[in-house]
Amino acid sequence: MTDTTFSHQKANSPDARYTDGGLRSFFVYRDTGVTPATNGQLRVQLVRAARKSSEAKGGTGFHFHTADVHVVYMLRGWATFDYDGVETLVEAGDCVHQRPGIVHNLFDWSDDMEFMEIIMPGDFATTEITPPAAVAPDRNIRDLKAL
Secondary structure, eight states: OOOOOOOOOOTTSGGGOOBSOSSOTTEEEEEOSHHHHTTTSOEEEEEEESSOGGGSSSTTOSEEEEOSEEEEEEEESEEEEEETTEEEEEETTOEEEOOTTOOEEEEEEOTTOEEEEEEESTTOEEEEOOOOOOOOOHHHHHHHHHO
16 A cells, blocks of 8 residues: 555645746646645646736647646636647536546636646646647648649
8 A cells, every 4th residue: 555644735724825836837826735645646736827818828838748647627717728629618617537648738718717637646747749730721732733
């Protein structure tokens, strides 16, 4: 059995504050204390919008995580993600399981957006990628063939 500890973070404790310095500069993060309690097996964190999505220049950008489990539960507001090319609106009360390796981009959100992330392992990695170039419209292909 893995060595874990009991953890209880009170909502008004100094440890329960939102801080910057997380993965994205336009969000603030609240660590719930679960990661050290599980020796890194699990991360449970809250994420809030710190800036308007219009100020984030394209949002998170396309990326994927090397995590076995990644669940997003929207607590307040809404966010629009691109999951493998499918635009997905996630609203308060919605729950998303981001399968391992899914390419995604969070590119628009409400000012009051707040979600919980549950991630295994707690020390997951994020890989930024360049999205594929848009396919040229058919009319351009036909025009090129005529040359």
